Amino acid sequence: MNLPVGVTSRKVHTYRLETHILEHGDKTGEPVLLIHGNVSSNRFFDELLAAMPDRFYAIAPDLRGYGESQSKPVDATRGVRDWTDDLEALVEALGLRGKKLHLLGWSLGGGVVMQYAISQPQSVASLTLLAPVSPYGFGSTKGKEGELIAADAAGSGGGTANPEFVRLVSDNDMSSESPLTPRNVMNAFYFKPPFKVAANVEDRLVAAMNKTVVGEGNYPGNLTASNNWPGMAPGNSGVLNTITPNHFNVSRIAEIDPKPPVLWVHGDSDQIVSDTSFFDMAFLGSLGAVPAWPGVESCPPQPMVAQTRAVLERYQANGGKYLELLFQDCGHSPHIEKHEEFVREFVGFLGG
Numbered sequence: 001m002n003l004p005v006g007v008t009s010r011k012v013h014t015y016r017l018e019t020h021i022l023e024h025g026d027k028t029g030e031p032v033l034l035i036h037g038n039v040s041s042n043r044f045f046d047e048l049l050a051a052m053p054d055r056f057y058a059i060a061p062d063l064r065g066y067g068e069s070q071s072k073p074v075d076a077t078r079g080v081r082d083w084t085d086d087l088e089a090l091v092e093a094l095g096l097r098g099k100k101l102h103l104l105g106w107s108l109g110g111g112v113v114m115q116y117a118i119s120q121p122q123s124v125a126s127l128t129l130l131a132p133v134s135p136y137g138f139g140s141t142k143g144k145e146g147e148l149i150a151a152d153a154a155g156s157g158g159g160t161a162n163p164e165f166v167r168l169v170s171d172n173d174m175s176s177e178s179p180l181t182p183r184n185v186m187n188a189f190y191f192k193p194p195f196k197v198a199a200n201v202e203d204r205l206v207a208a209m210n211k212t213v214v215g216e217g218n219y220p221g222n223l224t225a226s227n228n229w230p231g232m233a234p235g236n237s238g239v240l241n242t243i244t245p246n247h248f249n250v251s252r253i254a255e256i257d258p259k260p261p262v263l264w265v266h267g268d269s270d271q272i273v274s275d276t277s278f279f280d281m282a283f284l285g286s287l288g289a290v291p292a293w294p295g296v297e298s299c300p301p302q303p304m305v306a307q308t309r310a311v312l313e314r315y316q317a318n319g320g321k322y323l324e325l326l327f328q329d330c331g332h333s334p335h336i337e338k339h340e341e342f343v344r345e346f347v348g349f350l351g352g
Contacts, residue, residue: 002204004050011068014089020068021090022060024049030125031096032350033087034060037107037131038239039169039182039219040190041067043208044106048335051343056102056350061090063112065218065239067208073217076157076234076241079248080108084116091123100125102350107131107273107332111243114250121256126350128263131273131332134304135253135311137245139280142300144310146251149299150228153246155281157234158221170214174206182209189278192269192331229294230281251311259320263349264312265342266305267330275303323349 001009007024022042032052034045042060052058062069063083074082091097102125105113110132117124136146139156149155165180176183183206187196196202216222221238225231234244241247271278278284283301285293293299312322325345327334335342 004046007046007049009068012090012093014086014093016086016089017064017070017072019064019070019086019090019093020062022046022049024052024058025054025056027057029055029057030102030350031094031099032056032058032102032104033091033113034058035083035087035103035105035109035112036060036063036066037109039209039212040107040205041208041211043067043204044333044336046204047339048343048346051339051347053347059094061087063109065213067211071213071218074221074238074242075236076221076238076244076247077236078242079250080112080115080242081119082242083112084119087112087116088120099123102126102128104128104130104346105132106335108133108239108243111135111137111248111250114253117260118250118253118256121258121260124260126260126263128265128346128349129308130335131266131270132264132308133243133273134302134307135249135251136307137248138240138243138304139245139282139302141245141302141307144303144306146245146249146307148245149282150226150233152224152226152228152233153244154226154228154233155230155299156244157223157232157241158216158238159223159232159234160279160281161220161240166214166220169210169212169219172210174203174210182206189271190331190333191337192267192271192329195331195337197336229292229299230285230290251314254311254314254318254320259315259318261349262312262315262320262322263325263346264308264322265325265327265334265345267327267332267334267337269330270332272332273304275305276301277304280304
């Protein structure tokens with residue numbers, strides 16, 4: 001495994017599963033857990049890990065079903081709790097139980113760390129939300145308070161993934177022949193074009209995407225038929241169903257006690273987590289890309305960023321503190337696209 005200088009790899013046996021981690025720094029230092037997003041792995045944190053000062057013990061695990069960690073099905077009816085329970089087991093196996101943890105979660109990982117903070121608020125030293133999923137989940141909600149559009153959360157979940165993209169991930173496709181190859185999806189949506197990483201790094205990241213376990217119990221998950229537009233609703237297993245609003249709601253993070261400081265980082269040109277997300281069925285319907293959209297009154301695009309801001313404002317009104325950093329000319333991956341600026345701000349936040 002080709003890793004930056006100072007970053008090492010190993011597998012840790014926990015009472016739940018075998019978890020692969022990348023780590024850097026002094027193991028007696030302040031622990032920092034970096035949690036990756038969907039269709040990715042801990043390899044997306046390589047350079048961030050290498051840039052962390054040695055006084056921190058930085059750990060980036062592969063979640064179950066990703067990277068080099070053991071694959072197990074994900075019970076979506078528990079929201080993201082399968083992953084947070086796995087992380088608690090990892091913390092224990094690493095001998096970090098009782099220590100205050102700095103948590104960073106990117107995209108889907110943002111939902112995971114918010115759930116962890118809800119479950120274990122006393123163990124969290126700080127919380128960094130990096131282009132996080134809305135506290136109300138992904139799809140089928142409207143307004144800043146995350147009101148359900150349909151009782152069955154139709155238009156969200158496992159049925160929203162593009163089947164050709166899923167097939168190409170499963171086939172370990174490394175090409176750029178179709179717009180839906182993992183390589184082209186990463187360059188078009190994970191980053192803001194024309195940004196691209198170096199060719200060797202790009203190959204490594206695409207290979208990491210292709211290690212995503214595909215199936216109804218993992219990515220993207222299953223679906224159920226619905227009488228509501230667009231004709232399908234979430235199933236009960238798999239990745240995309242873990243963040244549907246009928247299974248997932250971490251807005252109660254605004255009420256946790258104690259309240260660690262929060263850093264919210266996102267890009268101004270994010271096309272994934274956005275108030276106009278190209279992965280939101282309602283927004284795609286408004287563009288005519290999904291037929292028979294019922295209209296903006298009954299099925300508006302989800303205001304994902306506005307929902308996150310509203311929850312964090314409530315967090316602050318309840319006595320917590322948060323800082324929002326909006327990176328200009330940046331997509332879904334500020335830690336990669338704006339690496340030096342992000343490292344400076346992130347390390348400064350941890351130290352402050």
